[in-house]
Amino acid sequence: MTTLVSLWDFSLLLCSVALIGVAGLLLARVITEGSARRREEMRRKLLPAMIRGETPDVGNSKLARSVAATLTLELAELVRGTDREALVTAATATGAAEELARRLRSRTAQDRLVAAEALAMFPDYAPAVTKVALADPSPDVRLGAALALAQEGRAPPAGELVRKLGIGTSENSLLMVSLMRDLVKTDPQAVEALLYDLDLPDAAKLAATDALAESGAVDHAPLVAWMAEAAGEDSDLQPRIFRALGRLGHPAGHDAILTGLDSASWQVRASASEAAGRSALKAAVPRLAELLDDDEWWVRFRAGEALARLGSAGRLALHRAAIDPAPTARAAAKATLAERGLA
């Protein structure tokens, strides 16, 4: 019986605590609504001045620094070039940079991330971002800081960054391709060197490959050679490698693409078909026509799409397949032609 009564008492206690808690939060809301008005007034004073890159006369109060830091976060992404430089000067003068540097050590990961992203734009504070944010306990903050630094051309060397972030091991985000792309802009050779680093995981190398393939900064021949070799390995990354080979369209990758069309994995056959179409690989037409009868729809779709891209030879193959006795290939060819108005 005591237990039952205790249960009732305990539920009443929890209920009361929760109601007191919500009442406290309501009170806090009312109080903060007052400080929100003061922040709004400060914002109205700071905003036009910071947009013009002027140093506003608002003193160096905590409120001014905090509002200036928040405004810097909002405005920095919207301006470029000399406007950005003027904003950085104004933000430094109002103490915003100092405030953001303080937020790099905030207890909230969200605050640390946005502070690191904004602070990377301040040349004087880039070392602080490198030191603090790249060693942050949150992987999201580390990656965000690395991306921001790389975008500004202030990131540490590619090899160091890859190891620090655990790219390809603990860090699997697709954003590593964006990171590599920005690193390529400042030091393409360092990114290319990653391909020949035996200790690096394939995922990191693939991100480097994707970035290098998009840039004209390095000679593509060794890159394609690496990709062709990697394409022959049995790995989950194969479809991405074939797509990259297709984007590059380098003749040195053609043999690998032709081999990919015979792969046992339908994902590889589909991506190799896509690559064949993109790289204008006319030698692939007969095999692509056969793939219109593949068991997997994605392969048939990509093969049809590739044939439609491959000029008259591809279209002829599609028309032939449209009267093929095999119903699957016939349907795929007919639908592909009809969709493109080629029927």
Added chain:
Amino acid sequence: MTTSAEAIALVVIVTGLLQVAFYIVQLVFAAFALSNRPPVPRGATLWRRYSDQAPPISLLAPAFNEELTVVESVRSLLALQYPDFEVLLINDGSKDGTLVRVIKEFGLERVERYVDDKVGHARIRGFYASPALPRLLVIDKENGGKADALNAGINACRTSLFCAMDADSILEPDALLRVVRPFIDEPNLTVAAGGTIRIANGCTIDSGRVTEVRLPRNFLALVQIMEYLRAFLMARLALGKMQVLTVISGAFGLFKRQRVVEVGGYSHGTVGEDMELVLKLHRHMRDLKQPYRIDFIAEPVCWTECPEDARVLGRQRSRWQRGALECFAKHKAMCFNPRYGRIGFIGFGQILLVDVIGPLVEILGYILVPLLYGLGLLALPWLLAFLSVTFTFGVFVSVATLILEEVQLRRFPRAREIAILALIAVIENFGYRQLSNLWRLQGWWQFLRKQQSWGTMTRKGFGGATAA
């Protein structure tokens, strides 16, 4: 006689306590998940950072008899902020002028499309598109229900990810950019992700966007706001953190197409097709013995209109209950089966406790405990313990969820709204909760009778929901 009465009360109280304990565990996990949620870049940075790598998405929006709202809905979808997406509006054999309105308004013409045939659905009558709107494809098919329409969309989509939604819901402009995050962060592991659904009743809506968050005046709509807070902010966030999420709302969920095709798409013959799909994905991935993730993201928001009429709400709740029971019955082999790990024990344990046994035992308690106390067969402490599990703990869970919302997300702009919701969190336990259990009991009855219909969901439309 007294012993039997006490045994009945004990069953009711223990079942209630188990539910309360599970809710408190969920609150703790939700608080942990919210305070440790991955930081998200702001505004323009979010776009710049994610737009490069964001995988293409097909938005599948089934529409049935939505002539009045469909044009506005499509415009709103086409205006979403996402780098590469296609809107597939699936006209599920509407009997009104849904198709004609869309064709006329957007200048569409009949086109051909090569589509997959892996998942089953009713016959497609035609495709409509316009070169001026390359992101829009309308699929006209024979009526087959929402699951059937989504299956047609899955077959027609050409992206590795698809987002299943209701055509009459409103997505926040950056909702896709946010919900895609698990697929960018863990591209090899993530198979599905769901986002928060919020109630738009009372909000100001302009050009298919929620421009001002306000509370509705209708009591039932207010109670549902609290229910959605508990369902999304507490339960789904916590279950996602535990990696035992058993449902992603049909109104807004992002899925890896290939995995969904592997499980045969959405199942026909169930009204809980959204829950069933998630259970099938868990089962499939566990059977394959492959690591995977099904995540819930608190930030992405899809706005929906909730029923303000008790009859319509009752039908909806009976249907949800029936859907949960159908899913449980279909996948009961997973329940407490070590082969399915935490999803078998925690996920199915929760369904068993909250959806299967919960309403039956609670209704039994409402009838028997006061009766037995009145007959002198139960002492006062038994009655108090019963009241604690059905009322006071209920108030605590609701208010604690509201505290979590205010501390972590602060999505209600005015203090007055928090005060109103706190009041609702208390009074919903006296009357509404009991009514809700009756609706769920009705769902149980329909399940036993193998009733399959969806019933009619009458909506005012967002035009009507716009506050003055």
